[in-house]
Amino acid sequence: MTERACPEGHLGGVERPEGALGGVDRPDSSPDQGLHREPERDGLLAVDGLSITHDDGELVDDVSFRIAQGERVGLIGASGSGKSLTASAIMGLLPDGLAASGSVTLRGRQLLGAPERELSRLRGKDLGMVFQEPMTALNPAMRIGRQVAEALTIHGTARRRAADRARELLDRVGLPERTARAYPHELSGGQRQRVLLTIALANDPALLICDEPTTALDVTVQAQVLDLVAEGVRDRGTSLLFITHDLAVIASVCERVLVCRDGRLVEEGPVRAVLSDPEHDYTRRLVEAAL
Ligand SMILES: Nc1ncnc2c1ncn2[C@@H]1O[C@H](COP(=O)(O)OP(=O)(O)O)[C@@H](O)[C@H]1O
Ligand SMILES: [Mg+2]
Secondary structure (H helix, E strand, C coil): CECCCCCCCCCCCCCCCCCCCCCCCCCCCCHHHCHHHCHHHHEEEEEEEEEEEECCEEEEEEEEEEEECCCEEEEECCCCCCHHHHHHHHHCCCCCCCEEEEEEEECCEECCCCCHHHHHHHECCCEEEECCCHHHHCCCCCCHHHHHHHHHHCCCCCHHHHHHHHHHHHHHCCCCHHHHHCCHHHCCHHHHHHHHHHHHHCCCCCEEEEECCCCCCCHHHHHHHHHHHHHHHHHHCCEEEEECCCHHHHHHHCCEEEEEECCEEEEEEEHHHHHHCCCCHHHHHHHHHHC
């Protein structure tokens, strides 16, 4: 894997949605210290030597990276390169038949092999997640307001307070008041994805993982949802792992990018540097294909 110096902690001249990405307030992230090289000081998530195997062999091979508090990191790579499996391993949601080895720690706490009870406490509270297909992640038979409220009550908010808070949170992602009483099928794809983002951020998680959250949406709607993701994590100081095959999306949301190929990380660095001057042939081809 190539290590780059980390000349800047923000996105300099890269185009990004207006107003969506003011700098995250991180007074201790001085530019030349390279966040990913000082994990012991401000690391939130540390993935070390993560491998994921099944009977036929290795699907993810010795992947290591860090995400600092409040940092927004993109994970790119062609379809099948191991992005989703990496995210699933972090969340303790690997499909049956796959085994993970190595280490995944969140604030120093080992997640790999942790008991399911502990992981389900973490999911939705410390780890928020948004996937590509919002319909399958929502309960079709439950009103939206109740689903958001449940995300809060499961993690300790009083029922009465949760209903009010759910309405506030839905309003914050620009959904009209009537949304709370609607069922998932009554909403558009973009609205459903706003609901999932609301649920994912409801408990102010330390880390939000988004896996291709806008891939199924129209381009204009994609931009709105991306703005909301960026705004949501910025407002809360949440760290972000954003998975996509779309390099333009990475440029608009992330500060740093990891490039995954055939289950390995082949390059990482500040988004602007990697996209404008990729060191690895594979990254260069991804960038060229996106132009
Ligand atoms: N449950 C599974 N069993 C066996 N192989 C799997 C399973 N899930 C994913 N894979 C394989 O692992 C590789 C990485 O998959 P994935 O992480 O979903 O890729 P990406 O998200 O980058 O498109 C692919 O070759 C895929 O076919
Ligand atoms: Mg995937």
